Amino acid sequence: MEDTDCDILEDWFIESIKTYKDLHVYQLEHPTQVIEWTSGKTVCVAGYSESKNEILELRLPLKLYADENKGLCAERDFKVAHGGFTDSPVRRLKHIPGTRCVVTNDGLTTDLQLWELGGDDSDVIRRTGSIKGRKSASASGSRMAARLSSPPHVLHGAQSSDVQLTEVASGKMLYRLETDSADLLSALQFVNDTIFLAGCCNGCVYVADTRKPGAPQLSPPPPSSGESSLWWTDASTSPHVSSCRVVRLSSSGRAVVSDLRNPGEAVSQAQLDVQTRRCSLDHVSVSWAPALNDCVSVSGFSGLVQLYSTSAWRLEPQDARPLFQHRGHAVSSQQNDEGAPAFVTSHVWHPERPRTLLSAASDGSVHVWDWVDPDR
Template structure:
């Protein structure tokens, strides 16, 4: 396990000198609000949803050229984040997705769409276009080539076709899923789209259903070996080789989808507050690295590839302020290797590339 400076009590100066050896890049940006969600528009643009007191906003930031130009670029012009556009929202945002020049937001009352102004637009303010659905709150989102999927449980999963602007319900799904237990057993925490399929993770049970959109059938059920109580989240590697489960009680399991009989990676995290569900689990774009956050101030990265020993390869401990209690969100850059963005509950955004 990586012996982080944050946990060993080293001074800020000692941590700074250690970071020079450990990081290729490390940038920090104060958002002055709690970041609830983040998504890349493209390699050079990042969207953040933030809240402070009763004000809720979505920002579009330029990613510093320092991070995308590469190690041999020398001096670069842009070395900090810059705000490009922004817009107010009526409530906090749970999740976001980007479709070309539009952003889809999931909030406590609806799933809605906003316009992102172009460079030639005289205004730099994001504007509300429409409500995709207003029959559910805090829906989980996923995106395919032509549709946005949203749901809070398996009975209300819908797709919005952004070519035709039509919403339809995937009505065949509920009848194919076990209804054992209470209604909470049907709640969805994660939806991941891969190659014509939806991987649907249930929040109250360590179960992921693989739903084939072309046939409208559940073609596989993947179950974590230890279905503890708590709040479950999942992710699927881009090549669909690995599926990862993370539980709010600290249990993390990764399975090879070609052999589900036993986990290829297991980890048990200490949990500060078991009532929270801030934990996140993400595969890197290449699929060999797995990142975890939300259990503490740390973002941890593990190698789960075939020929690794499944050990921790990096631990980001840059969220060091005493007032910080946890990481609220983190995400991998879509094309830059080993480049991760993370945000804590005090409104600090950090971008870091590890060696």
């Protein structure tokens, strides 16, 4: 590592003392593009190489949860709680709430694999079954969403025309999205126990209720200025649909916020400060903070995770600067000799801690960090 890189890394660590309440770093043997909460203190990760891959349930550092006397807490590292192996890539992974079951997809077909995470009597993650998708092959694999309450159901599909709700225990199809349009999906998400959103790569959004058969609500993509863009979508979750908002992010860095009841009509938008030279359908993500108002996170364009406050966005497009940037993956990757800088492959917000996030990068690094609001 060159002296300049050492200086950059050292400067960032000194800066992090003031900009982070907590920062913990972990190194996986192989990179992951999935980070999924299995409890408030454990997450699941898995490799995505073409050969044999590990599936791991990691326990977050206990020091992260020490309210007082953090310096006296001995456990400062991630710990492997459970582990297993799969012969295929893991491109998607979803935990079924209320169970010790996760569902995976290899990104090559629409079939799903079922896994038991083990418990107190076993540290082995083992495969227990599968769910057949409606297509034998797929260019991007199946998107997945888990129903928020029991009994265990999983929503899955690669295109808008093959989205279905399946009972995990029996494999029985319970619901099918009624549409003839075969739009490639970039997101599937339950916003409450019955209503879900299907975001498409072309910017279209479907909103449907699994209790009501028939055509879903379809909203077209945001008006464009001629650019051909991929779109990623996320909705805030709430028992009341009236308070849910949708954010759509394009590969050109344009973010559009709308009301879930009328996602086709923008209420605010902004041009984000992202590197649009490279972006992958599988790596870019945008996400509402679950416990922080008006805040969205963006990653996958580079080695950064960027946080934006949408409170000042207006209907007319404007340039938006990040509220906070996690540069840890970009800075530490300068130690590598492979030439290409690391890029963020996945990130998630903690479901309860307002400013705590996890992020993973292409160099196998996993960071958990609690950022300090610069305006407070």
